[in-house]
Amino acid sequence: MRVDDAWVRGTVEGQTGSGAYMRLTSREDAVLTGASCPDAQTVEIHEMKLVNDMMTMRKIDRLPLPAKQTVGLDHDYHVMLIGLRKQLVAGQTLHLDLRVLDAKGKEHVVAVDAPIRALNAPKADAPAQDRAHG
Amino acid sequence: MAKSQARTIAIFAALAILLVVATLFLGSSAAKHWLGEPPEPAFHGRDVSKENWGGPFTLSDSSNQPRSLADFRGKVVLLSFGYTHCPDVCPTTLAKFAEVRRLLGPDGARVQGIFVTIDPERDTAELLGKYVPEFDSTFIGLRGNEQQTDAVTKSFHANYQIIDYKGTTMVDHTASTYIIDPQGKVRVFTPYDQSARELADDVAVLLRQG
Numbered sequence: 001m002r003v004d005d006a007w008v009r010g011t012v013e014g015q016t017g018s019g020a021y022m023r024l025t026s027r028e029d030a031v032l033t034g035a036s037c038p039d040a041q042t043v044e045i046h047e048m049k050l051v052n053d054m055m056t057m058r059k060i061d062r063l064p065l066p067a068k069q070t071v072g073l074d075h076d077y078h079v080m081l082i083g084l085r086k087q088l089v090a091g092q093t094l095h096l097d098l099r100v101l102d103a104k105g106k107e108h109v110v111a112v113d114a115p116i117r118a119l120n121a122p123k124a125d126a127p128a129q130d131r132a133h134g
Numbered sequence: 135m136a137k138s139q140a141r142t143i144a145i146f147a148a149l150a151i152l153l154v155v156a157t158l159f160l161g162s163s164a165a166k167h168w169l170g171e172p173p174e175p176a177f178h179g180r181d182v183s184k185e186n187w188g189g190p191f192t193l194s195d196s197s198n199q200p201r202s203l204a205d206f207r208g209k210v211v212l213l214s215f216g217y218t219h220c221p222d223v224c225p226t227t228l229a230k231f232a233e234v235r236r237l238l239g240p241d242g243a244r245v246q247g248i249f250v251t252i253d254p255e256r257d258t259a260e261l262l263g264k265y266v267p268e269f270d271s272t273f274i275g276l277r278g279n280e281q282q283t284d285a286v287t288k289s290f291h292a293n294y295q296i297i298d299y300k301g302t303t304m305v306d307h308t309a310s311t312y313i314i315d316p317q318g319k320v321r322v323f324t325p326y327d328q329s330a331r332e333l334a335d336d337v338a339v340l341l342r343q344g
Binding site: 009012013014015016017018019042044046048050052053054055056057058059078080081082118119120121122123 | 218219220221222223225226228229230232233258260261264265268269293294299300302304305306307308309310323325326327
């Protein structure tokens with residue numbers, strides 16, 4: 001499993017939610033089933049959809065990672081951090097554990113140390129074909 | 135000088151003038167209108183000038199002082215609804231507002247960013263006061279009680295819902311930006327995926343109109 005461009009959005013004091021972004025490429029067919037973080041009560045994989053100008057977010061339990069395809073958790077999907085136990089300060093890193101099922105149904109843990117960027121860090125533009133979906 | 139030579143010069147002069155006038159006319163928007171082409175839209179976003187959205191509101195800022203739209207007369211206001219626990223859409227939008235101010239150079243000083251929380255229960259005045267200025271020190275966060283929040287979102291035709299989904303609090307909300315002219319009228323409704331450059335262009339149109 002390759003993890004590219006992982007980062008977490010920083011927070012201000014008192015803010016207990018944020019998002020983590022990355023791109024995953026699995027060597028073999030796999031499924032992302034969840035994640036955890038020692039500094040957050042709950043970590044969820046979310047899907048975002050724009051419906052009539054309204055952005056909706058929903059937890060998903062399975063995100064397929066087809067072999068050798070890069071799946072972005074940076075636009076349509078992201079890792080949601082809920083109930084953060086500490087402020088996320090830019091320049092530090094946050095440890096995340098991704099839960100991944102391989103084709104045989106065996107669970108693996110993929111550790112990610114994601115750098116924390118500033119709260120106001122811009123996101124990279126979505127690829128052109130993604131932008132059409134809003 | 136022969137009479138015919140003078141006449142030739144006069145004809146050429148008249149033709150030259152006609153050519154200039156015709157070129158100017160064909161290049162003008164009046165010509166496009168006259169020729170039946172639709173007039174070019176003034177904005178990248180959706181023009182909602184005729185919808186009478188928005189209107190006066192009074193909400194509280196992070197120092198618990200009452201603020202209304204009238205406080206920002208003379209400035210173009212970029213307004214969005216959101217909540218500080220929002221992982222993605224709200225920080226991306228506020229970062230875009232800050233980029234608009236930078237893109238406009240000196241005119242950026244006439245742009246006011248406003249973030250109205252739709253989650254006042256979790257977004258205290260203190261938290262808003264820390265969160266919003268992270269994007270631009272001039273931006274302000276506003277909040278009201280539940281009735282005030284409902285009234286202001288309704289007047290802007292914005293939607294939001296706070297729901298419990300698989301045990302997690304989920305907040306769905308209108309992700310678009312409202313551009314309000316210096317007279318306090320909502321003029322443009324900008325979809326979430328529009329760039330800072332496009333947003334800045336629309337703001338510039340309103341600043342020029344004054």
